[in-house]
Amino acid sequence: MSRLYLYALLGGPPSGPLGAGLAGEPLRLVRCGDLLAVAGDVPKAPSIDAASLRAHDATVRRLAEMVEAVLPIRFCTLVDDESALAGLLEPQRAGLGEALALVAGREQMTLRLYGEGLHDDAPLPDAEPSLPGPGARYLAARRRERRRAHGSREMAALRRGLGALIVDERVERHDMPPLLASLYHLIERGASARYLSALETIAGELGAVRARATGPWPPYAFAPGAIP
Amino acid sequence: MKPKARRRLRNVLDEADASLLDLVDHVLNKGVVIEGEVLLGLANVDLVYLRLAAVLCAADRLERTNESRRRRARS
Numbered sequence: 257m258s259r260l261y262l263y264a265l266l267g268g269p270p271s272g273p274l275g276a277g278l279a280g281e282p283l284r285l286v287r288c289g290d291l292l293a294v295a296g297d298v299p300k301a302p303s304i305d306a307a308s309l310r311a312h313d314a315t316v317r318r319l320a321e322m323v324e325a326v327l328p329i330r331f332c333t334l335v336d337d338e339s340a341l342a343g344l345l346e347p348q349r350a351g352l353g354e355a356l357a358l359v360a361g362r363e364q365m366t367l368r369l370y371g372e373g374l375h376d377d378a379p380l381p382d383a384e385p386s387l388p389g390p391g392a393r394y395l396a397a398r399r400r401e402r403r404r405a406h407g408s409r410e411m412a413a414l415r416r417g418l419g420a421l422i423v424d425e426r427v428e429r430h431d432m433p434p435l436l437a438s439l440y441h442l443i444e445r446g447a448s449a450r451y452l453s454a455l456e457t458i459a460g461e462l463g464a465v466r467a468r469a470t471g472p473w474p475p476y477a478f479a480p481g482a483i484p
Numbered sequence: 485m486k487p488k489a490r491r492r493l494r495n496v497l498d499e500a501d502a503s504l505l506d507l508v509d510h511v512l513n514k515g516v517v518i519e520g521e522v523l524l525g526l527a528n529v530d531l532v533y534l535r536l537a538a539v540l541c542a543a544d545r546l547e548r549t550n551e552s553r554r555r556r557a558r559s
Contacts, residue, residue, distance in 0.1 A: 265516060309511050330515035345516045352516070364505060438509070445510055470503070476510040481517035 257298040260341060261317050262333045264474075266292040267356040267383045268327025275318060278302045280313045291352060293329075294319055295341070300452035301334060313474075320474045325360035327352065327479045332395040351480040359442065359478050362423055365451050365471035367414070367439040371464050374408035374429075374436050410465045414439070417458030421451050436465065448472040 261277065266285075270293070277296035286293045302308040312331050320326040335341045347354065415422070424442040424474035431437075443451055448471055455469055 262518070285498075307506050309504075313507055313511050328511075328515040330513075330517055331511040333515075333518055335518070341518075348518075355516075366510070470506045473510055476514035479514065479516040 258299050259334045259336055260286070260295040260338070261298045262335065262341070263296070263312070264296045264319050264329055265327040265352060265356065265484070266294060266319065266322055268292070270319065270322035272322050272381040275309050275315075275323075275407055277315055278308055281314070281352045286338050286341060287361060288338075288345045291345055291349065291350060293341060293345070298334075305314070311335050316474045320363070325356045326474055327355055327359060328474050328476050329462065329479070345472060348423075348480060355478060358424060359475040360463050361445055362475060363445050363448070363472040364477060365441045365443055365448060365469055366473060366477070367441065367455070367469045369410060369436045369462075370434040370440070370466045371436055372467065373431075374434050374465065375463075376408050379474045394438065408437075410462050411437070411439070413461040418454050421447050421454060424478065442475060442478055443444055443472070445472070469474055 261279075261281075263277065263283065269285070269345050274285070277283050277298070279296065279298050279302065281298055283294055283296050286295050300457040302311075309331060316326065316328045322441060335344065356369075390398070411427070413427075418441065422441045423444065426440040427434070428438045451471075452469060455467060459467060
């Protein structure tokens with residue numbers, strides 16, 4: 257029995273033919289309410305190797321060229337059939353609609369920060385043991401983590417230099433020197449050359465931290481659930 | 485993670501060129517997550533990410549070595 261391999265959600269109908277997917281299977285549109293998914297019927301899961309990863313990315317990129325808004329679906333996502341897909345998308349409909357609106361006409365740059373460490377803005381307060389319940393403590397911990405993820409001298413310099421080009425940002429702190437953080441920036445389509453030249457201008461303000469950018473990418477990091 | 489899946493994953497990561505690692509991060513670790521249906525249950529995503537972060541570190545060292553080699557070649 258074949259299953260549906262999912263590639264992306266589109267913000268509207270594509271301007272050209274969808275072409276073929278990973279296994280050479282013809283791609284088709286599956287409508288789920290107001291969401292449009294691009295899928296292919298495959299007899300089995302693709303092998304997890306470099307060629308499949310590249311083919312998945314190439315397919316998503318090709319789709320992105322044919323439509324204003326695209327949300328890539330994580331590699332190797334399979335569902336049994338169209339009704340199973342509808343059942344899974346339905347609870348996420350509002351969030352997915354908002355995400356599609358955010359990425360419309362935009363693409364992603366990825367910035368990796370390397371070095372010995374980042375300079376945090378200010379010492380973070382200790383955990384707050386006096387908070388009444390586990391829920392409040394959990395939320396306080398999330399706030400601390402978010403502040404720690406976003407607040408460093410280097411990231412502030414990057415935001416000053418790139419700020420005008422950045423529509424939205426996702427940050428992951430790794431703190432596994434030399435890999436310190438990954439920053440995913442949503443920019444307007446076609447702005448990647450300006451992004452790279454702005455980055456070159458501010459590289460000197462980062463001290464011992466090295467910033468390496470890749471892109472443009474389809475907006476992988478701006479899909480709901482991609483980064484908690 | 486099953487040994488076979490681990491071996492296949494290692495094959496992906498061993499071809500450690502920086503662009504492939506970026507691809508692994510974006511394609512495997514990001515994107516719309518449709519709960520419960522991602523086949524990567526076979527490759528616990530946190531574990532993939534840890535390995536990926538480790539290899540990305542190596543990629544940085546590799547790039548720096550290449551840069552210094554190029555600089556030496558120019559001088």
